[in-house]
Amino acid sequence: MESPSIQLVASSLLSISVIFGVLLVATFLLRRLRGTAWGRRAVGQSPIHIAAVRGLGGHNTLVIAEVEGHRFLLGVSRGGISAIGRIDGHE
Template identity: 70%
Template sequence: MDSSGLDLVASSLLSLSVLFGVLLGAMFLLRRLRATAWGRRNAGPSPIKIIASRAMGGQNTLVIAEVEGQRFLLGVSRGGIARIGQVGGDE
């Protein structure tokens, strides 16, 4: 190979490494922005709040969720979500 061929290979490798660096930088910035308010689609407050959760073993979890001022005990498993009862009030 002559020197012009080596220059072409070196230039191509440099271009690829710069492009790779730009892509890595963009991925880093997108991950950082996703956690900010700018990265959220719905900036308003959610009507559903998770008050507490407790793992019960396996893939089963108990969750206390609040919706419009009412609290509910939910069972969450691989098979789905079930309302167990209302917390702090009569059903």
């Protein structure tokens, strides 16, 4: 005859094992779907394109983004994103 504490431990270990197994299966399926149409992002359909990225050190970055044929220079930092200006001469 098993004591209630042994049954509780066995039940808890079984529950944790089932949850861990479900997480492993979900991870496997998500990795398999990454290369399919379900896992792909519609990059070609987006009106926004990142043309260039330049790190400035720390957590600061300059980004050139193209939107509907216009280029914009953006500053990205921990504090957020700032539009520095529009880059002329690109159509």
